[in-house]
Amino acid sequence: MKIAYLSHKNRVGGISVLGKLFRFELGNQLLYVSNLELVKEISRFRSLDLGKPAYLQNERGALLGKGLITANGAVWSHQRKTIAPQLGTEKVKDMVKLMVESGDILVKTWEKIIDSEGEDGIVEIMERIGSTSKDMLQVILEGAENGELWPLTKDEFIADNCKDIFFGGYEPPALAAIWGLMLLASHPEWQARARSEVLEVCEGQQILDYNMLSKMKVLKMVIQEVLRLYPGVALASRHALQEVKIGNVQVPKGVGIWIFLLALHRDPELWGPDADVFNPERFINGVTGACKSAQAYIPFGLGARICPGQNMAMMELTVLFALILSNFNISISPNYLHSPKFGLLLEPEHGVKLLVRKI
Template sequence: IGGRKHKVMEIVAYYFLALFLLSITFVIYAWRLLDWAWFRPRKLEKCLRKQGLKGNSYKLIYGDIKELSKSIEDAKSKPLNVSDDDLTPRILPYFVQTIKKYGKNCFIWVGPKPLVIVGDPEVIRDVFSKHALYQKPKYPPQTKSLAKGILSYEEDKWAKHRKILNPAFHMEKIKDMLHAVHLSCSEMVSQWEEVVSMKESSTELDIWPYFQRLTSDVISRTAFGSNYEEGRKIFELQKEQANHVIEVSRTLYIPGWRFLPTKRHRRMKEIEREVQATIRGIIDKRVKGMKAGEANTDDLLGILLESNLKEIEQHGNKNFGMTIKDVIEECKLFFFAGQETTSVWLVWTMILLSRHSDWQVRAREEVLQLFGDGMPEFDGLNRLKVESLRLYPPTAALGRRITTKTKLGELTLPEGVMLSLPTILVHHDKEIWGEDATKFKPERFSEGISKATKGQMAFFPFGAGPRICIVLNFAMIEAKMAMAMILQRFAFELSPSYTHAPQSVITMQPKYGAPLMLHKL
């Protein structure tokens, strides 16, 4: 009996110990949750207000999310006037409202995190130049299925990847890819000529899907070369994945939710597996070919693999190179960055030139003077204007996060504060660009970007500093090549069916497409 009683006492003791530990764990997690949802935001708010920054008072968990979402929905509810390039009230309505209410030194609440709006060009320069202090925001885990790569890395890993990737995007290497870019552009222009030839006068054509296909075509050819068809398959899957990521990002992030086997989550997993398997197959074939001395190293993948191998051999340690998984992620990023930035650059340039026929004529004269009707060469491409990138930057704003107590301008910001560098607000700032800041005026860049910005950090469509978008040169050359070939062959104006409704999805896109009236020259 005594032994049984002792055993019961042991069980009770274990039970109470487990209950005690469970209670302690619950209290710790409850405290962390309370600190995350209330105490820390209030502490950050007090710190910001003490330094003269203004904004709404913090509201539990949601912050300004509801008001921010409503302002975006209201702004998107009706299109703009077809000649209106003042996009900020439509694209960043809550930013505009907050600045109007509190002045330029202000912040908003993105959930429990304060987001300081940084509009001073000199402060922006400081943020871009000190990338170790001001790091990229941490995005919800479900967005990583689209692309991680160099965009999401920091410090040593970022430096390693940038060093290995740089040779692939060196200007001389990009020049070598001009023929592949020209081939894709020629195919698109031929399709347009075929459509126009079926009509006697002019033809309406929605150019937006054509530009999306063109840029995916170019990245498939230049990234994967002989594996072009597999590259196109990857693009289609990545395009579908982007739509899923956008939908998921519009909902409140709940830790662990992505593991629930919903229809969307299952499909996202399937796409991720298929993309990784396809890219891995291409890489394995290339690596095997490189070892046999047969591989093509003229495309982005070949240059990347060659650069990676050199880095490993130079240090005699594979840790100095990328893993196959790393290479797969960079390939996924090629698709996302290379396709998105260029297609939106092209579509807004075409829309602007459709509205401003005088500039279309001048641009065409410049192209014909430089290239005649032949293949545009590299040196002349840089002379085409960048005004559309100022008015319609690929992304509306860039984000950074404070990882340690930091002096920024006249502010001392604690860890946990987020920064927004609102590209479109700075690009349209009348104090910087003058009263015609929201007008299409390419001549402002006639003496170069530095002269137009008066040396300020006021033009950064692709970011700036050490972390400037690595595909910048590639995107610009592709876009200018396409524009030159279009101007050589077509005149165009807006179709009566065009609706001017720019929207910021991942990049700045025309919500209802871009139907133009094309005329063969």
């Protein structure tokens, strides 16, 4: 069928409210999707005829270049095959020691702030976390010597993929950490529960390792709920490079597709009446037990272009929260102003300020 641009429309207070599938224009034609069935179809779609929009390179090229995040077609496929294997579970295990060392530096920095300010330290959470495998650069260099590169030169392939690895492994996990600390500070019962688990798993051991971290089930639930409520990348975008059929919807060439994660992640029809409430307990039986469909939860994107660094990001967050909770008690500063701001990423407009006390 042709695109049902206005799938349904109601009147609320004299204002037209569009449904979960509609077309609008913002310089070019766009299809807004929060219809779960169509999200499922996009997730299953594997043709290279559905890619990323050109504006990511044209307008944000200085930041993102033409690397894995923005490329399309055969060059994207080559980049994916080059980079994704370096971010798998076994590689992440090798990164844990470096993550813990980085987290220890943060802990020591906070301790100095508290010692200088007295019992409570006011910490503005703007730190950035992120790490990559030691041999990632070598892999990218080797990828520049073989496979499909056009329209990139070898130098562009190297530089742009380094940009994307740095940006993807730096900003979204840092924002997730910021939002997560805000939520833990705002919900002391979950902070205490997660801390208790961390201390029980560690059993007095000083150095975290992969096996210990993998046992922290409560912390995993907390992180999943943080990413549900505040996904760093809140918009999944696609572009029809050719006319494509997604499920029973015919999408003309040149039409963009926007999936707004906040609408999907906070839909009461999918998550229940407490969809806007911080409740990690919903993930006790995993994603499939938390909502009506696993495709309603896509903090790392969806389909063939799902973030290859999701395992690394989850481990980074687990390490960071475990180290902080085992050393500090956190609460919200009275100076904190809650104001999520959606731009390229979903970030706190005024930062996050916490009261931090050593345990």
